Amino acid sequence: xxxxxxxxxxxxxxxxxxxxxxxxxxxxxxxxxxxxxxxxxxxxxxxxxxxxxxxxxxxxxxxxxxxxxxxxxxxxxxxxxxxxxxxxxxxxxxxxxxxxxxxxxxxxxxxxxxxxxxxxxxxxxxxxxxxxxxxxxxxxxxxxxxxxxxxxxxxxxxxxxxxxxxxxxxxxxxxxxxxxxxxxxxxxxxxxxxxxxxxxxxxxxxxxxxxxxxx
Numbered sequence: 655x656x657x658x659x660x661x662x663x664x665x666x667x668x669x670x671x672x673x674x675x676x677x678x679x680x681x682x683x684x685x686x687x688x689x690x691x692x693x694x695x696x697x698x699x700x701x702x703x704x705x706x707x708x709x710x711x712x713x714x715x716x717x718x719x720x721x722x723x724x725x726x727x728x729x730x731x732x733x734x735x736x737x738x739x740x741x742x743x744x745x746x747x748x749x750x751x752x753x754x755x756x757x758x759x760x761x762x763x764x765x766x767x768x769x770x771x772x773x774x775x776x777x778x779x780x781x782x783x784x785x786x787x788x789x790x791x792x793x794x795x796x797x798x799x800x801x802x803x804x805x806x807x808x809x810x811x812x813x814x815x816x817x818x819x820x821x822x823x824x825x826x827x828x829x830x831x832x833x834x835x836x837x838x839x840x841x842x843x844x845x846x847x848x849x850x851x852x853x854x855x856x857x858x859x860x861x862x863x864x865x866x867x868x869x
Contacts, residue, residue: 661713666703669720670696676727685730695723710762715754722754748791748844749851756787756855764859769867771860780860784852791848795841 673696680686699720702709706716725733726747737743760783767776 662703662706662716665713665717665720666699669699672720672724673699673727676724676730680730683730685732688727688730692727695720695727698723709758710765711758712761715758715761718754719758722751725750744840744844745847748794748847749854751794752787752791752848752851753855754851755790756783756852757859759783759786760856760859760863764863767863771864771867780856783856787852787855788848791845791852795844799841 673692677689677692680689680692702711702716702719725743729743729747733743737746739746760780763779763783767773767779770776
């Protein structure tokens with residue numbers, strides 16, 4: 655494993671600068687509801703930089719982690735209500751972070767895997783990767799629900815708003831949550847797309863692992 659070098663330092667600085675720029679843009683856009691999350695992302699970027707070597711991290715994995723936080727950060731632009739993509743923006747913000755964390759956990763545990771990917775030990779560790787990355791997604795859901803209990807309706811992860819109901823539908827009452835398929839339905843959809851991200855990350859890293867071992 656190669657430790658932190660100038661490129662890693664440059665990556666964390668660029669990441670922090672990006673999140674700071676998004677915070678400034680949030681004020682310009684007059685939607686600061688996503689600023690708390692942006693601050694959390696900055697803290698996470700610094701945390702993973704400080705613990706870079708302990709996680710058996712590589713520059714691509716670290717970069718992927720930082721970039722996976724960006725889609726949610728762009729929520730202040732109204733993407734949760736009107737997605738610029740053919741699919742709901744909420745799905746994107748669940749697939750990418752879970753994909754990134756699956757890659758992150760796989761990279762960390764790969765140092766304990768034998769060369770044979772289909773060995774009992776490797777399969778067990780891959781299951782640990784799936785459960786760990788999926789657990790991140792569950793924690794996010796609990797975080798969102800706890801925020802709703804405290805703050806109610808609004809924008810951002812700490813409130814129930816655009817992205818928490820059906821695509822393009824903004825709800826503001828408990829009755830509308832039931833009527834437009836938010837709440838429980840949204841949570842299930844989130845968990846499904848979390849799983850898509852996790853499994854995609856595991857498959858990709860498994861292919862990389864097999865390719866590396868065959869060299």
